[in-house]
Amino acid sequence: MGLELRGLKKILGGRVIIDDLDLSVANGEMVSLLGPSGCGKTTTLRMIAGFLEVDAGNILLAGRDVTNLGPDKRPSAMVFQNYALWPHMSAAKNVAYPLKIKGLSKAEINTKVEAALELVNLLHHKNSRPGQISGGEQQRVALARALVQEPDILLLDEPLSNLDAKLREKVREDIRELQRRLGITMVIVTHDQEEALSISDRVAVMNSGKIEQFSTPRELYLRPETEYVANFIGSINRFEGVLENGEITSGVGVTGVRPEDLQISLQPFEGSHPGVVELVIPRGHFFEVVVARRDGKFRIFTNENIPMVGENIYVRIKKALYFQDGKLIA
Amino acid sequence: MGKFFNPARLALNAAVVLMVFFILGPIVWLAVHAFASNWQYPNLYPSGLTLHWWSQVFLDSALASAMKNSLITSPIVVICSMIICLPAAYAVGRIKFWGRRVFMIGIFSANSFPKIGLFAAIATLYYSLNLMGTFVGVIIIQLLGTIIYMTWIPAAAFAAVPRSLEEAARDAGASKFTVFRTITLRMAMPGILVAIVMSFLAAFDEAQGTYLVGAPAIYTMPTEMYSLVQNYPIQVAAVFSLLLALPSVLLLGLARKHIMGGQLADGFQLK
Numbered sequence: 001m002g003l004e005l006r007g008l009k010k011i012l013g014g015r016v017i018i019d020d021l022d023l024s025v026a027n028g029e030m031v032s033l034l035g036p037s038g039c040g041k042t043t044t045l046r047m048i049a050g051f052l053e054v055d056a057g058n059i060l061l062a063g064r065d066v067t068n069l070g071p072d073k074r075p076s077a078m079v080f081q082n083y084a085l086w087p088h089m090s091a092a093k094n095v096a097y098p099l100k101i102k103g104l105s106k107a108e109i110n111t112k113v114e115a116a117l118e119l120v121n122l123l124h125h126k127n128s129r130p131g132q133i134s135g136g137e138q139q140r141v142a143l144a145r146a147l148v149q150e151p152d153i154l155l156l157d158e159p160l161s162n163l164d165a166k167l168r169e170k171v172r173e174d175i176r177e178l179q180r181r182l183g184i185t186m187v188i189v190t191h192d193q194e195e196a197l198s199i200s201d202r203v204a205v206m207n208s209g210k211i212e213q214f215s216t217p218r219e220l221y222l223r224p225e226t227e228y229v230a231n232f233i234g235s236i237n238r239f240e241g242v243l244e245n246g247e248i249t250s251g252v253g254v255t256g257v258r259p260e261d262l263q264i265s266l267q268p269f270e271g272s273h274p275g276v277v278e279l280v281i282p283r284g285h286f287f288e289v290v291v292a293r294r295d296g297k298f299r300i301f302t303n304e305n306i307p308m309v310g311e312n313i314y315v316r317i318k319k320a321l322y323f324q325d326g327k328l329i330a
Numbered sequence: 331m332g333k334f335f336n337p338a339r340l341a342l343n344a345a346v347v348l349m350v351f352f353i354l355g356p357i358v359w360l361a362v363h364a365f366a367s368n369w370q371y372p373n374l375y376p377s378g379l380t381l382h383w384w385s386q387v388f389l390d391s392a393l394a395s396a397m398k399n400s401l402i403t404s405p406i407v408v409i410c411s412m413i414i415c416l417p418a419a420y421a422v423g424r425i426k427f428w429g430r431r432v433f434m435i436g437i438f439s440a441n442s443f444p445k446i447g448l449f450a451a452i453a454t455l456y457y458s459l460n461l462m463g464t465f466v467g468v469i470i471i472q473l474l475g476t477i478i479y480m481t482w483i484p485a486a487a488f489a490a491v492p493r494s495l496e497e498a499a500r501d502a503g504a505s506k507f508t509v510f511r512t513i514t515l516r517m518a519m520p521g522i523l524v525a526i527v528m529s530f531l532a533a534f535d536e537a538q539g540t541y542l543v544g545a546p547a548i549y550t551m552p553t554e555m556y557s558l559v560q561n562y563p564i565q566v567a568a569v570f571s572l573l574l575a576l577p578s579v580l581l582l583g584l585a586r587k588h589i590m591g592g593q594l595a596d597g598f599q600l601k
Contacts, residue, residue: 049497049501050500050501051497051500051501070500071497071500071501072500072501072502072503072504072505073503076501077501077502078497078498078501080494080497080498081494082492082494084492084494084495084497084498085495085498086495086498086499086513086517087517088516088517097499097502097504097512098502098503101502101503101504101508102503145498145502149502149503
């Protein structure tokens with residue numbers, strides 16, 4: 001097992017931030033902690049790294065209990081949100097620092113630093129200071145500095161949040177590719193669902209100090225175990241009531257319909273019910289259409305049969321999720 | 331042509347010339363006096379050049395001992411100040427403790443009143459402690475003026491070191507002490523260097539208190555100036571003034587090179 005958290009608890013300023021949290025990450029697995037700000041994902045990561053003491057529970061890294069070890073004694077390495085490169089050292093010196101602390105010989109340090117910088121394609125910047133290179137390059141130096149420690153687990157705190165959108169996608173793929181190649185266990189904290197879904201083997205969706213669901217991106221989308229997850233991963237039309245004959249009718253529980261699980265047409269068709277188009281918004285890769293039906297208002301993502309505002313159209317619910325007490329029933 | 335008659339440019343040039351004259355004028359005047367055999371109104375030029383005044387200063391035992399005293403006390407004061415103030419600066423800069431603000435303002439308030447009253451009170455205390463006219467007494471008096479520099483500037487420097495940089499070093503396997511030595515102290519160094527320069531100059535320049543508790547047993551360069559101006563030819567005072575200004579010029583030059591021009595500047599993004 002790469003990482004195991006057992007009954008983790010953290011209280012900060014009298015408030016329970018993390019409550020009885022369990023998590024198991026396999027060797028070589030890439031796991032995201034996903035949630036809105038304040039859900040405790042960064043707190044969890046900082047406890048794994050050793051910057052925060054736990055109030056209860058245990059942390060096991062590579063099978064060893066590290067709960068009471070300081071960050072310098074743990075076999076983990078972290079990539080910080082703001083990269084945290086030392087501005088008074090060159091890129092090479094930054095990467096060499098952990099090796100110097102370990103007391104490696106000069107020749108060994110040189111070889112390893114060059115290899116690490118080569119790995120992130122930054123050998124040509126080895127003598128540059130952090131202030132002289134771009135944000136993306138700083139990020140790669142930080143990554144090299146973490147990898148050169150040959151950690152059992154790599155922790156990344158919102159690693160892409162300071163990069164612009166184009167670069168983010170590229171760095172995301174680079175990190176994923178590197179992770180696969182080195183087979184290193186990784187835990188990455190993010191608030192960006194797209195990032196989490198595209199990069200991870202498994203995603204832990206967190207909500208106020210607890211893990212709501214821990215499964216593959218595919219499962220999270222197709223079978224969200226709770227209403228919270230369904231709402232957080234992708235988006236959802238939420239109705240109080242149950243689905244009957246293609247319409248929402250009053251009843252116990254909550255019915256959720258994803259905008260992409262609705263079919264529209266200008267003519268009536270099997271299973272459809274009429275409604276009036278209220279809004280049509282081009283969203284780039286698709287159109288968002290808002291339709292008011294007798295049983296409620298639907299947001300629909302579609303690329304076919306784009307209607308005009310005010311038109312009468314027909315909408316069919318292809319698929320729905322049914323929740324009771326916030327939990328998925330069907 | 332137009333370049334020469336640009337009024338803004340002309341005004342700027344005039345202002346620069348005035349500034350240069352204002353700053354350098356007195357020093358040039360001193361320098362000429364220091365090497366002139368005689369230079370009196372209404373003569374435009376000195377009557378001759380000589381090194382006589384310099385030899386007089388260096389051969390005069392009172393002046394030589396004043397220089398020696400200054401060069402001994404000032405570094406000792408700076409070192410004592412560092413030992414006392416730097417830990418306090420770290421605490422104030424990094425730890426939120428009760429009474430922190432009061433402490434900072436208290437240090438400031440020591441400098442916000444005329445010092446002569448403070449020195450008079452200290453002098454009475456010195457009599458009962460037998461510190462009048464002693465080196466220790468002079469060093470304590472000179473320490474007072476350095477405290478504000480040695481706490482406020484390094485405190486700000488320590489506070490400005492981002493925590494994540496220290497965490498990154500801890501994460502890389504460094505012990506708390508190593509992190510302090512290689513990251514925190516290193517990054518606060520420009521601030522500490524500035525504090526050292528300012529403290530040295532404050533101690534080197536201190537005359538009021540030093541005269542009060544040191545004279546007549548101990549004279550430093552600034553206190554010796556009092557008697558110099560009255561008892562010696564003006565040229566000797568000029569030589570002495572130049573000598574007094576020398577450490578300031580040297581230290582500021584050094585600080586400029588190491589703080590503004592050196593690699594430390596990169597870390598602070600000032601160039």
